[in-house]
Amino acid sequence: MKFILLFLLYISMASTALANTKHDIEIIKFKFSPAEITIAVGDTIRWTNKEKRQYHSVWFEKLGEPEPQYFFPDEFFERTFDKAGDFPYRCGPHPRMIGIVHVKPADTKQAEKVATKANTIISKERQKEILHLLKHDCGSCHGMTLKGGLGPSLKPDAINKMSTEQIVATITYGRPGTPMPPWKPFFNQQEIVWLTQQLQQGIK
Numbered sequence: 358m359k360f361i362l363l364f365l366l367y368i369s370m371a372s373t374a375l376a377n378t379k380h381d382i383e384i385i386k387f388k389f390s391p392a393e394i395t396i397a398v399g400d401t402i403r404w405t406n407k408e409k410r411q412y413h414s415v416w417f418e419k420l421g422e423p424e425p426q427y428f429f430p431d432e433f434f435e436r437t438f439d440k441a442g443d444f445p446y447r448c449g450p451h452p453r454m455i456g457i458v459h460v461k462p463a464d465t466k467q468a469e470k471v472a473t474k475a476n477t478i479i480s481k482e483r484q485k486e487i488l489h490l491l492k493h494d495c496g497s498c499h500g501m502t503l504k505g506g507l508g509p510s511l512k513p514d515a516i517n518k519m520s521t522e523q524i525v526a527t528i529t530y531g532r533p534g535t536p537m538p539p540w541k542p543f544f545n546q547q548e549i550v551w552l553t554q555q556l557q558q559g560i561k
Contacts, residue, residue, distance in 0.1 A: 413432075
């Protein structure tokens with residue numbers, strides 16, 4: 358009981374310290390970089406136009422909002438996210454430029470880090486079950502050797518282009534608008550963090 362109380366206190370203090378973080382997304386060569394990002398409630402994103410001549414906009418069209426003003430090279434657009442959810446957006450004048458913002462409750466990111474540092478022990482039997490699901494269920498899209506198929510490669514050289522938080526969020530919530538489903542119904546958060554670590558290290 359004492360450990361749980363200390364854990365919750367640590368999460369609360371850490372999440373407060375992390376609140377209102379500012380994240381940067383560059384717009385270059387008609388792409389949002391990164392195109393997918395995971396942040397916490399209260400965080401702010403700044404999109405900076407790094408093009409030489411082209412103007413862009415950051416339009417959360419699916420929220421029913423009007424398109425914001427265009428911004429030109431070396432100008433920027435900022436938005437603070439005050440609620441959790443998945444928020445796709447696009448560039449108004451260039452509809453093929455798309456991105457998505459995953460906004461999680463303020464304590465989610467720190468909870469994942471604590472779970473990783475704690476090196477939570479998952480039974481050998483459960484580990485085998487998780488890896489079996491990975492190779493047979495995920496393998497139907499990502500390839501039986503996880504080198505890619507209908508879905509992208511899950512090998513370390515590919516998956517480590519994403520942050521740990523992005524991988525955890527993708528496994529947990531899936532990717533809206535794609536065949537990637539959420540795996541939250543099948544794995545708890547500790548198991549998802551463990552699976553993320555295995556993917557980053559390489560599944561044999």
